[in-house]
Amino acid sequence: MEAKVPRACDAIWIFFQGKSIRLEFLSFGTESELKRVCQNIYKYNNPGQLSDTNGYKINEMKDGSRVVVLRPSMSETWAFFVRKFDTKKATLEQIVRFEGKEEAIELLRFLVKGARIIALTGEQGCRKNNNAYGYN
16 A cells, blocks of 8 residues: 655644644645645735745734744745734733732833833743733
């Protein structure tokens, strides 16, 4: 029996509560359909053209989720990743949980309102995205 070679248009995965799940029953069917979806999914708010010289786009979708789209030659094939956020409008007080947090929260508010360039770092899943703070 000849083994079936997997195609990119047949590989649909979700990452849910720390687990990778392949949806074997779901497919785009053809490479051209995957390309069509990739060319359309990132276009909310007109982020610019995805081209051979600019082989990826990162954008926010209307519902606040983040989308990353890749095309050849930036990747082997057309691909996209959508990240849905479960925290809609959490406050800094809900997120920052340590003694003396008032000073840290005040500093963050000051920096964000002052349009300063800041970096929030931490391990994956520690809630450092800007949507969690209610700032857009």
